[in-house]
Amino acid sequence: MAKIQYREIGIGAMRIAINIAVVLVVAFLFYAGFTRAYRLGIHVFTDDAAAAEGSGTEYEFTVIEGQSALTIGKSLEEKGIIVDAFAFYLQSIVYEVKPAPGTYEISSEQSSKEILKLMEGED
Numbered sequence: 274m275a276k277i278q279y280r281e282i283g284i285g286a287m288r289i290a291i292n293i294a295v296v297l298v299v300a301f302l303f304y305a306g307f308t309r310a311y312r313l314g315i316h317v318f319t320d321d322a323a324a325a326e327g328s329g330t331e332y333e334f335t336v337i338e339g340q341s342a343l344t345i346g347k348s349l350e351e352k353g354i355i356v357d358a359f360a361f362y363l364q365s366i367v368y369e370v371k372p373a374p375g376t377y378e379i380s381s382e383q384s385s386k387e388i389l390k391l392m393e394g395e396d
């Protein structure tokens with residue numbers, strides 16, 4: 274009669290459990306990454322404003338010489354003017370807009386694309 278090797282069975286079960294855990298973690302990371310990429314894509318390629326029409330706030334916003342689109346986006350996001358600073362930055366690349374220095378009257382009812390068009394400099 275064959276002697277049951279409990280130790281080998283236990284090690285085998287542990288390997289299976291570890292493999293399942295690794296697969297679940299990788300699946301979760303893929304899901305989280307794809308979800309973030311999808312949301313970012315939506316913000317980059319749609320023309321949504323931070324506030325609904327009629328409920329926005331007017332702001333005077335100053336762009337300083339040499340300020341990057343990402344820095345501008347972060348400031349606009351902090352004030353609640355735009356939804357996503359990184360999407361604003363990517364839009365500036367996609368639409369080939371380099372914000373020009375100056376002071377602008379903007380509203381949270383405007384989309385990121387509209388704000389970029391307003392800030393577009395003459396190259």
